[in-house]
Amino acid sequence: GAVVSQHPSWVICKSGTSVKIECRSLDFQATTMFWYRQFPKQSLMLMATSNEGSKATYEQGVEKDKFLINHASLTLSTLTVTSAHPEDSSFYICSAGLRIGGSNQPQHFGDGTRLSIL
Amino acid sequence: GESVGLHLPTLSVQEGDNSIINCAYSNSASDYFIWYKQESGKGPQFIIDIRSNMDKRQGQRVTVLLNKTVKHLSLQIAATQPGDSAVYFCAENIQGGSEKLVFGKGTKLTVNP
Numbered sequence: 001g002a003v004v005s006q007h008p009s010w011v012i013c014k015s016g017t018s019v020k021i022e023c024r025s026l027d028f029q030a031t032t033m034f035w036y037r038q039f040p041k042q043s044l045m046l047m048a049t050s051n052e053g054s055k056a057t058y059e060q061g062v063e064k065d066k067f068l069i070n071h072a073s074l075t076l077s078t079l080t081v082t083s084a085h086p087e088d089s090s091f092y093i094c095s096a097g098l099r100i101g102g103s104n105q106p107q108h109f110g111d112g113t114r115l116s117i118l
Numbered sequence: 119g120e121s122v123g124l125h126l127p128t129l130s131v132q133e134g135d136n137s138i139i140n141c142a143y144s145n146s147a148s149d150y151f152i153w154y155k156q157e158s159g160k161g162p163q164f165i166i167d168i169r170s171n172m173d174k175r176q177g178q179r180v181t182v183l184l185n186k187t188v189k190h191l192s193l194q195i196a197a198t199q200p201g202d203s204a205v206y207f208c209a210e211n212i213q214g215g216s217e218k219l220v221f222g223k224g225t226k227l228t229v230n231p
Contacts, residue, residue: 006161032217041126043207043221044162093161097217104217106152109161 003027004096006110014118015086021079021113023094029074030096034107035067038091050077084117091115126205128226137195137229141208141222146189148210152219153182153193155204162207165193169213195227203229 003026011019023033032051036044048069050056056069066088068080081088091114095107131137143151149170154162168175168182168191175182181194191208205226209219 004161034218043224046218049216049218095161099217104150104211104213106164106167107217107219108164109154111161112159114159 002108004108004110006094010114012116019081023077023110025075025096031099032097033077034095035079036093086117089117126224126226130228131198133231137198139193139206139225141191143189143210147212150211150213151191152209154207157204198229200229
């Protein structure tokens with residue numbers, strides 16, 4: 001099955017640090033990659049949609065200068081949380097999507113990154 | 119529909135029983151639906167999907183039912199096992215649109231031995 005690798009799985013750092021999270025689709029070339037944020041006991045909240053070679057599309061209320069997304073290839077997208085503060089502490093999850101013959105296929109998710117800002 | 123709210127609905131069942139998890143969606147234009155299972159500290163794992171040209175689809179121990187008239191989706195798990203304990207999310211998508219998914223609130227399933 002489709003495998004998405006997300007790294008690191010866990011980060012603890014000081015306030016003001018920038019943190020980069022990587023998301024790789026290991027065995028397929030993703031049409032699109034997505035970044036989500038999840039608070040405890042809540043559902044996934046889409047932050048942005050990322051396509052290779054183009055600027056990410058951010059959801060309303062998500063600061064693009066705070067959450068920088070780079071999508072360098074069909075298998076790699078990165079999310080950088082710039083100048084992170086304690087309120088940025090959360091569980092960040094990426095997913096990779098694929099469209100076959102014009103038909104959307106299920107997104108496959110990484111195992112998330114637990115970010116804790118002290 | 120859009121996921122809001124602070125508390126997950128919960129379902130508690132005995133091992134071996136069948137479980138039914140329900141989901142109401144809000145967008146009548148949605149035509150592709152996916153169920154995901156999320157274990158603690160992990161990302162969502164694909165379980166089963168269904169497109170709007172079907173009203174039932176079966177997998178291994180799981181069945182998804184789609185009622186477009188009332189915009190309702192359900193996931194049935196047969197002979198529930200302790201390993202099925204997790205949070206289950208439904209997600210909806212519009213095939214002719216973007217690949218974006220809209221997630222439901224989720225249901226926490228606890229299987230008692």
